[in-house]
Amino acid sequence: MTTVNHAPESKAAGADLSLAFDDLRYTLESYRVSNDERLAQIESRHGVDPLTEEKMARIDAALDETMRRIDRMTLDRSRPALGRDEPRDPLVGEHKAAFAAYVRSGEASGLKRLEAKALSAGSGPDGGYLAPSSVESEILRRLSTASPIRALATVRTISSGTYKKAFSTTGPASGWVGESAARPQTGSPTLAELSFPAMELYAMPAATQTLLDDAIVNIDQWIAEEVESAFAEQEGAAFVSGDGIDKPKGFLAYPMVAEASWNWGSIGVLNTGVAGAFATANPSDILVDLVYALKAGYRQNASFVMNRKTQAQVRKFKDSTGQYLWQPPASIGAPATLMGFPLVEAETMPDIANNALALAFGDFRRGYLVVDRAGVRILRDPYSAKPYVLFYTTKRVGGGVQDFAAIKGLRFAA
Structure with missing residues (x-):
């Protein structure tokens, strides 16, 4: 060997x-x-x-x-190559072999038998076939590093089409009581429900038959690499500003209200005081106000989110001692920081403009939820773009705000 x-x-x-x-x-x-x-x-x-x-x-x-x-x-x-360790489960190995035969030559009998055995719904030529778990895991791992909001948010994997979460609109019913004192009856909490449907996201990479016939090409790796950028780009836009129609609902798509009158179901915002710009004098003061608009329990894990052009503006800001507020990454793999908090660059955030909410700050792990429905499906299409073979790859993903107190925004308005 x-x-x-x-x-x-x-x-x-x-x-x-x-x-x-x-x-x-x-x-x-x-x-x-x-x-x-x-x-x-x-x-x-x-x-x-x-x-x-x-x-x-x-x-x-x-x-x-x-x-x-x-x-x-x-x-x-940080990307390990797929397939370095052979799967120990015989069924997993059988699925990988059947999937490779389907992708390379269109031979689907092995996948049909496996999915029929698993009573999989939607299998067959019309719906495509489930990719092996190693391919799905690699796609999701790549997305967690390439999609900025996914990397910050809480991610749940579900088996149904919708994830539902109950929350109390009145806070928990609790109190202090002595060891031997009678326990008074607490008020009934008022519960509401948040719903996060998983929408279909697709990509369609193309390959030549020569590439597919090349035995040294790792097909699992190739598929994960090809769909990574397409999925990450679409997710990144939807998690920020998606309208919730056939796509996740972005945190900027919720009602925006002044922080002084914030209520559950909306995102609290502060204004810079100048239309389309930071204030001329002491421009960083509003960033301090934004940080402290967030409750202490959220601040410890909070991050700034903005695009590259906005980051170029805040790089110039200094504190009262002349120290720059923006600092480069302290080590390999670490983010840049602003006022000591991680700064995440999301290109789908709006540019600075009149009335634009171009900067957000919050604990996105508590504030935003991403739901992935288990399973990535692939449909092989050798006919639509001859001589190329298309691979219609779909996954179902949803998202939305789950804690409206955890995210605050900065609006560039008077």
Whole structure:
């Protein structure tokens, strides 16, 4: 048996990542020096030199690119190859073999027999066939790293089409009582129900027959890689702003009310005080207000969520001692931080504009719920795009806010 040594490859990847971190530190230092020049020019009342603004824009773009490169390298390094360990369960191995035969040649008799034995509903040519559990697990694992809100939220796997959760609108009925004292009757809690239906999400990767005939190609790995970006992109948009019609409901799709008049069923928001911008004087003060709009129990696990353009704005903010509020990742795989809280970049968040809710802060693990219906189905289609073979891949996913007190928003409005 031949042993493959992956150590040189791992060392090279680690060296590249270390170099990327060095580039990040150097670029960040250049950025901060240029920003200090810009602030000094503002204080001198002569206005900002256009050359300084142009220089900052170039460094800012380089900083974004370096951050993206580190994210890609960290993600690639965390992806173990599929199929390194053979499955011990004979049925699992049989399913993998039958699935490989279906994907490579269209031979479906093995999957038909297995799904008939399992009394699987919806199997057959019209509904496609269930992918092996290893493929499903790899797709979900990849999504948890590529889809920013999924990575923050609570994720539940369900076997039905809808997940329902009861909650008390009046709080828990409880109290203190002495050891031997009579127990007074508590009031009945008022319960309501949240419903999270799982909607169908699809991707349709294409392959040549030559690729499918190549025995060295890991089909499980190929499918997971092909659907990852398509699923992550659609999920990312839906979890932020989806309207709940044939897709999950995003946290920005719920009613937005001023934090002073917040009530259950809506997201509390603060205004920056300036239409389409942060305040000119002490712009970071509103971020402090946003942090403390969240109750202490939620703050300890809270994160900022914004897109790249908004992050470019908050990178310039300093505290009263002159320290920058935005800090780069402290280690490999760690997020950047803002005021000590993790900062998650979600490109589907709105840009800063008049009345836009471009920044959110909260404990998304308690605040947002993602539901995955078990099973990923794949339908092989060799006819629609000859000479390519299409793989219509579907999974069912839903989502919505489960605790409205856990998420707060910042609106760029007067």
